[in-house]
Amino acid sequence: MASDPKSKAASPAPLRLHVPEPEVRPGDMPDFSKVEIPKAGSVERPPIDADPESIRKLAFSIIRVLNRKGEAVGPWAGSLTDEELVQGLRHMMTLRAFDARMQMAQRQGKTSFYMQHLGEEAVSCAFRKALEPGDMNFPTYRQAGLLIANGYPMVDMMNQIYSNELDPLHGRQLPVLYSSKEHGFFTVSGNLATQFVQAVGWAMASAISGDTRIAAGWIGDGSTAESDFHSALVFASTYKAPVVLNVVNNQWAISTFQGIARGGAGTFAARGLGFGIPALRVDGNDYLAVHAVGKWAIERARSNLGPTLVEYVTYRTGAHSTSDDPSAYRPKAESDAWPLGDPVIRLKNHLTVRGAWSEERHNQAEAEILDEVISAQKEAEKHGTLHTGGRPSARDIFEGLYEEMPPHLRRQRQQAGV
Amino acid sequence: MPTEILMPALSPTMEEGNLAKWLKKEGDNVAPGDIIAEIETDKATMEVEAVDEGTIGRILIEEGAEGVKVNTPIALLLGDGESASDLDNAASDSPNKDRTAEAPAPEDAPKAEAKADGGEKVPAAPKVEVASDPDIPEGIEMVPTTVREALRDAMAEEMRRDGDVFVMGEEVAEYQGAYKITQGLLQEFGDKRVVDTPITEHGFAGVGIGAAFAGLKPIVEFMTFNFAMQAMDQIINSAAKTLYMAGGQMGAPIVFRGPNGAAARVAAQHSQDYAAWYGHIPGLKVVMPYTAADAKGLLKAAIRDPNPVVFLENEILYGQSFDVPKLEDFVLPIGKARIHKQGKDATIVSFGIGMTYAIKAAEELAGEGIDVEIIDLRTIRPMDLDTVIESVKKTNRLVTVEEGFPQSSVGDHIAAQVMQRAFDYLDAPVVTIAGKDVPMPYAANLEKLALPSVVDVVEAVKAVSYRN
DSSP states (O other): OOOOOOOOSOOOOOOOOOOOOOSOOTTSOOOOTTSOOOOTTOSOOOOTTOOGGGGGGGGSSOBOOBOTTSOBOSTTOOSSOHHHHHHHHHHHHHHHHHHHHHHHHHHTTSSSOOOOOTTOHHHHHHHHHHSOTTOEEEOOTTOTHHHHTTTOOHHHHHHHHHTOTTOTTTTOSOTTOOOBTTTTBOOOOSSTTHHHHHHHHHHHHHHHTTOOOOEEEEEETGGGGSHHHHHHHHHHHHHTOSEEEEEEEOSEETTEEHHHHHTTSSOSGGGGGGGTOOEEEEETTOHHHHHHHHHHHHHHHHTTOOOEEEEEEOOOOSOSSTTOOGGGTSOTTHHHHOTTOOHHHHHHHHHHHHTSOOHHHHHHHHHHHHHHHHHHHHHHHHTOOSSSSOOOOGGGGTTTSSSSOOHHHHHHHHHHTO | OOEEEEOOOSSTTOOEEEEEEESSOTTOEEOTTOEEEEEEOSSOEEEEEOOSOEEEEEEOSOTTOOSEETTOEEEEEEOTTOOTTHHHHHHHTOOOOTTSOOOOOOOOOOOOOOOOOOOOOOOOSOOOOOOOOOOOOTTOOEEEEEHHHHHHHHHHHHHHHOTTEEEEETTSSTTOOTTSTTTTHHHHHOTTTEEEOOSOHHHHHHHHHHHHHTTOEEEEEOSSGGGGGGGHIIIIIIITTHHHHTTTSOOOOOEEEEEOSOOSSOTGGGOOOOHHHHHTOTTOEEEOOOSHHHHHHHHHHHHHOSSOEEEEEOHHHHTOEEEEEOOSSOOOOTTOOEEEEOOSSEEEEEOTTHHHHHHHHHHHHHHTTOOEEEEEOOEEESOOHHHHHHHHHHHOOEEEEOSSOSTTOHHHHHHHHHHHHHGGGOSSOOEEEOOOSSOOOSSHHHHHHHSOOHHHHHHHHHHHTTOO
């Protein structure tokens, strides 16, 4: 500023600002050669009460179960039966079919906005199966698999997406920002990261009350830059809160590549180490690995061993939302080059190798699922879409703002004649 | 009958776009999900997917067509058993009228209590001279410009003029801004002056304020002001107060800008109007323009201002065009209202998108013989109350219009000030029009009910004019 102490000493070289850049931009060849992929089955599975100091390297590796041949290998394999795996595959296929239909519904003007999970289905579908009833998720907008895998009715999700007369949230909340206390799914916030520290608060309250339920916080790679992420780690670490802190690293926060939020740290998981929180990195496109790691972390939380930070390494194959155009910031074919493959195909191959699945059964399942999704869609559309048919009642703008309606709102409602 | 393929909307606020490219031609078979065309708006490019199965029977809008309205049929799709001969029938009987029609929402007009006031007028204060905008030379060319372009031009001009000015925020560089306000800036000024930040408003507002303390002049873009809630502590406790607390040694010459208020279908957490919030804070200047010319002239002034300026834009206004004078350096004074339309019967004071209600209401009222004066505040703090009071002295009636919440609104402040400074000139109680006292709902019908309406404004002006 104004004062400039003119030093006589030899002046140092001018300072330079460092701005990180992604490896490639549109038009370039996709390149993931810097993403180190360890062999499936090669990462150890420590006991859940291992000293966090002794397992630091898990924050820099990737836990994988499914190998290239579709076999489940190594110490993290074996957490699921054939039947559970078939169910898991169906959940992922359902989520994918649901997304495709709703994406199309947005293009048809039946809703204003949609966000799909393409490529990330395993993360939320598998994690849900590791939780117990009563456990609470504090999700982001890309974990609808938590609902699908827990049997939340698709038609209720669609009613909200269409904001129709049966919308469980009464026309008040955006499409895809679901909420179901019964299904352990806290109301998704449109503002990023706030839920992450709330998950820690919920977990601490569970501990204070002597309950047995645990919480799971969810956040994307980009949002780990938010203060809430760092506050969550402080509190979780200090009070050993019974919480699993999930970071879904899908490489892109809209157009912001993950290096902007991660900076010079090797991985997002490594952020936990400074807080003394055990931190694991897992192949987010490997249903078996996600389930096994989720189970490990959940067991730790429930055994009063404290929080775990888990980074799911995955790739957002689709656009961020229906308002986004990824060709503006990344090569079009980048998703084809993603080295961890597609979660649905990988589990399908594994089940086939196990002898529990076949091409024929897969095609049949695909047809059945599409049928279920379309019937749910038809049912929901009977009750209206964004611009046609049944709508939430005008009363709904006044109700539910306070537990009891204050006089001035009652007056406004009466004036509106509803 | 052939199915019409309609021009899709990429977002609720999109009204038209360009049909950049057809990827299918007449006679091609398509399956649901196939990419059939590419469309583009000033914000994004998007692929159009087929919804139904069939054969492209006829392309109605050729590629390269610009300004294609949403929901215009762009092609006809032949289904099973249909042939080219079905096409001509289709073209004639597809009025396609009700696709976007909204059911009329019930309006609830504020009921102003009529109170007779036959008191004689007594001058309450000496006449105040109101400063005017810089003279625009006779015959200067006016260029139709969108608010979006005006904001971009203002930043680009100031960045060319002063090497200390830089812009930072989420998506401002590579993506050219979430709403394309920073279009082209990265290419012209490079990545040291157009900086993509990590996703933390609290963080990058703080970094911006720190850079301002170091002598630079940051423009901090919030993707929306709703996200700036977490930066409130930085903006209010640091940016607004440091000059004061530091005994005048160092302040923060910084602009916080971005879209504010309700857009469409973005619900409770993304639809708030912060005019009254920031207007409450000493140490800040708060600007909220309506026209493109004001957006340009005032943003340039905000960037040059040595104080922290909160610059509130609106997503719905970004695409609207206004005349902007083609001047080398068009700068407007912060803290001065603009008389948008002269009138004698009643005064409407508004700002930002509130002006759209005021203007439409004035047109309707003119048809009923009521000549309304419209004042566009442009700046919320410091507020040009003198212009408002001069107008009230002339019309004796006042209605304020804004989209924000009703309690402690900008209109409440104006009403209180007018009561204190021009009570004897008022022929009727001031009516303040604001949004409903509820968070913004998502559903289209409820959203409409929660916002003010033109009918509300018309009724209010009639009420203060005792014309009901």
